Amino acid sequence: MTVTAVVGAQWGDEGKGRIIDYLAQQADVVIRFQGGDNAGHTVVNDYGKHALHLIPSGIFNPDTQNIIGTGCVVNPQSLLAEMETLAAAGVSLDNLWISHRAQMVMPYHPLLDELEERARGKDTIGTTKRGIGPAYSDKAARHGLRMGDLLHPEWLESRLDQALRTVNRKIEILGGEPVRGEAMFELLMDYRQRLGERIIDTTPLLREHLARGSRILLEGQLGVMRDLDWGIYPYVTSSNPTAAYAPSGAGLPPHCLDRVIGVVKAYSTAVGDGPFPTELQDEEGRRLREIGQEYGATTGRPRRCGWFDGVAIAYAAWLNGMTGLAITKLDVLDQFETVKICVGYRLPDGEVVRDRMPDTPLLYEVTPVYETWEGWLSDTSGCRAWEELPERARAYIERIGNLAGVPVAYVSVGPAREQMFAVARG
Secondary structure, three states: OEEEEEEEOOOOOOOHHHHHHHHHHHOOEEEEOOEOOOOOEEEEEOOEEEEEOOOOOOOOOOOOEEEEOOOEEEOHHHHHHHHHHHHHOOOOOOOEEEEOOOEEOOOHHHHHHHHHHHHOOOOOOOOOOOOHHHHHHHHHHOOOOEHHHHHOHHHHHHHHHHHHHHHHHHHHHOOOOOOOHHHHHHHHHHHHHHHHHHEEOHHHHHHHHHHHOOEEEEEEEEEHHHOOOOOOOOOOOOOOOOHHHHHHHHOOOHHHOOEEEEEEEOOEEEOOOOOOOOEOOOHHHHHHHHHHOOEOOOOOOEOEEEOEEHHHHHHHHHHHOOOEEEEEOHHHHHHOOEEEEEEEEEOOOOOEEOOOOOOHHHHOOOEEEEEEEEOOOOOOOOOOOHHHOOHHHHHHHHHHHHHHOOOEEEEEOOOEHHHEEEOOOO
16 A cells, blocks of 8 residues: 655645646545645646646546545536536546535635635735635634535535525625525535535545555645645645645545655746745746746736745655655756756845745745756756756756755656656666
């Protein structure tokens, strides 16, 4: 048995989907363990190019069971649209399941998200307005609705009535129109008809897989710097994308976790507001964005781009207990004569921080301390093994692993599945 968590080690958008797609070719189960449809995992394979927002990235292997786990918040409308797109591309959905304990993103959650963000005025937090924060807020406040509620109409109707008493007061205070319960219930009954057979208690299924020694992948969304507790609060997501939460969100006992693969780009990107120490607001930043096509898979928003952040990766590796790194988009740096790595943050008092992550207010004030590396000025997109990479590219990768204190296990030199390879050093 192997249980592997694949987690983001930066600000999100690191390429976790393509890592899962690659590893899922030998996996029995893939479980999305947290998050909603506010971020996308882009996968390129024989079925074409797909941006997955809720469905696990193992869906392209017909022999792999894919579970949307309990730690997720599920927008049924988004899920149905995603399913239709995949089915049209010839992807089988026979092995797609939804935990009955996963929370539902209701139609009023995006409305609340937008109204709340508008009320913040100039102090926005950069939400995608997909309703993720309000859905997790309702979960914590215990008036959220779960996917399994769809299977119990009388219970669901009562729970919806209770929820709307609070929700409509919020909406009216924020200047919106209250939600009609009757219309909402009819919509939920449509979701029940279309998704009901996929909503299951995942515990017996996972107990069986553990008993037979199956290979299980746990798929996270976003990255450590957007973690609700350990990220750049309040500019964070409303869940925990770190590996410690992966077993809980997936529905497994914590001792089962064998490996943690942290995914990083060969440079840094971020979407949304908040401090981003290595951000480049110059021509080099624009080059990274255009060469890497750094636009959000969900929103299309241009990503903020910068040099690789070695302080962030050291923090992420320790916090997640990473056993290996997967480096994506190395090929984006092929055209740069020099590349840089941030190896420390200089605080306003002159202290240089290397082994800890300052809190959000201080991150706005740090100055990155860089190492400059000679670029390799060579096309790496055709490389299929470690030894085929240019020597300078290998040295750059080794430095990233050194800063993380974790060996580099995989390297990606392009979006296609065959452009990723395991690192095997002789």
